[in-house]
Amino acid sequence: MPHTEKTPIIQFGTSRFLQAHADLFLCEGTPARAITVVQSSGDPGRAARLSALADPAGFPVRIRGIENGRVIDEEHRVHSVRRTLSTATDWPELENLVIDEAEIILSNTGDNGFDPCPSDTSAKFDQAMSYPAKLYHLLSGRFLAAGTPLTIFPMELIPENGRVLRERVLEIARQQGAAPAHIDWLNACLWANSLVDRIVSEPIDPVGAVAEPYALWAIENQPGLTAPTVHSAIQMVDALxxxxxxxxxxxxxxxxxxxxxxxxxxxxxxxxxxxxxxxxxxxxxxxxxxxxxxxxxxxxxxxxxxxxxxxxxxxxxxxxxxxxxxxxxxxxxxxxxxxxxxxxxxxxxxxxxxxxxxxxxxxxxxxxxx
Incomplete structure (x- = not known):
């Protein structure tokens, strides 16, 4: 049966950090948000994790540590992930989701996730592309379909990660010969600088994680930008x-x-x-x-x-x-x-x-x- 529930948030990355961080906050926040998780690496070894993420029963995040002098040892269930896709096998469906449903794209693709790849110059999608190149092609599809600009929340541990990602996507757009209107549309997207912090110490098989009580998702204010949900760990700040x-x-x-x-x-x-x-x-x-x-x-x-x-x-x-x-x-x-x-x-x-x-x-x- 085709999936009918809309997921306004598209998340690139399946890591246990995201499970115990953004996925948990988007489940517990006000309002709760629905996510499609996308595996961009195409690694078949992570297929079990990918399918388990969207289990209707949710997945566990165990919070263990000390907070305000009190020992914490408790389990939360995360139900925010409604659908999972892989860029390697589900690209057409992902394109449609970004065109028709997406409001927010968030990512945590690793410290080297923004690095250029030789295939980034291809005029069409190639699985070997870097994350910014894949993102460029998805955003281009939305632009060509006359969709409204999106909000982009990179969570990679890179200073000014929103600015860095925007500049890389614009660089790819110019290499591809994008028209001025296309460039203007990409610039109209909101590219958020953010800093994330939480020690996620171990995985739970097949999906889930053990994490410390402390958590932070600090997002730098800019005109028109709002937090993806209201949660105690999410802070909007004037400067990071x-x-x-x-x-x-x-x-x-x-x-x-x-x-x-x-x-x-x-x-x-x-x-x-x-x-x-x-x-x-x-x-x-x-x-x-x-x-x-x-x-x-x-x-x-x-x-x-x-x-x-x-x-x-x-x-x-x-x-x-x-x-x-x-x-x-x-x-x-x-x-x-x-x-x-x-x-x-x-x-x-x-x-x-x-x-x-x-x-x-x-x-x-x-x-x-x-």
Whole structure:
């Protein structure tokens, strides 16, 4: 029997992160929204996951961790996914959905999902295309059918992900010789910059996930843009920079400082973050953030937000259900030191040129990329 329920949201990506993040929020939000999930990779090994996502019984997301000092261990059922498709086998149906039903397209295609592919120059759809090229062809079909512009929510961990995706799609459009009216229509779509955060620690077979209580989907305001639903984890913000700074220079920086102390001590290779928090290295890391990081946020008039974010971060680090190995965090250490610590010092000194942070300066000097 053909599927008759409309799904105004088309989601590219089947990851457990999306299951425990956007799919859950769109199920629990006001209003609840219906989704078609699209597998863009064409990987036949994920066929079981794809079919299970749209089970009428829903799929489980288990939330486990600490929130406001209380241990959380609860299961939610996600019913937002109504249909699943694959670009490899269902392209004509997907084209029709984007033309006739879509209001929002969201994606999480991985850190390299926007990278160009040789087949992106093809005048017709090719499964080997990158996500932006596939999106261009779908949007072109809607434009040619005189459809209204759409709202695009990329969720990839790429700074200014909406702007980056728009520019890549426009680049492809120009390569394809799109008419000025076509380019104007693509520009009339709303391309949202967003930042997402939630630790999703393990999958549930065949579909579902285990995640921490903390969750964030921060969306940067622009004229005409509204959140896809109202949910406590979804925040509309005037600028993403403040959210990005908190995550990068408290949570991520804290991980890197802890990894630096652990490396100096040649610690247990199987040590977990939550264990280290109770040891001298963990207490030292907290003092560094309080003494050398929070004043930098205060200099940028973000002191109160930083203190609140640190309290939440320490709860996340203490999650008794999350086995987060410090050895994994310590990988690519020089690059992380540069992005998380050296960049923080430079940012702090834009507000206070004489800013002093001796421990961070030492880590930055010793851990700088060679």
């Amino acid at each position: 920079e403040a959210v990005e700074r908190l995550k990068l220079h408290i949570l991520n920086l804290g991980h890197t400082v802890l990894a630096s102390f652990w490396k100096d001590g040649v610690g247990n290779p199987d040590a977990l973050v939550r264990e280290l928090l109770r040891e001298p290295d963990g207490r030292r890391m907290r003092r560094v953030i309080e003494d050398e990081v929070l004043p930098g946020f205060a200099a940028h008039q973000m002191g109160e937000e930083a203190e609140e974010y640190l309290a939440t971060t320490l709860e996340r680090f203490s999650n008794p259900f999350l086995d987060h190995r410090i050895a994994d965090i310590a990988q690519n250490h020089p690059q992380k030191v540069a992005r998380r610590i050296t960049a923080f010092l430079a940012w702090a000194r834009t507000a206070d040129p004489g800013y002093c942070a001796p421990t961070l300066e030492k880590i930055a000097a010793e851990g700088a990329p060679s």
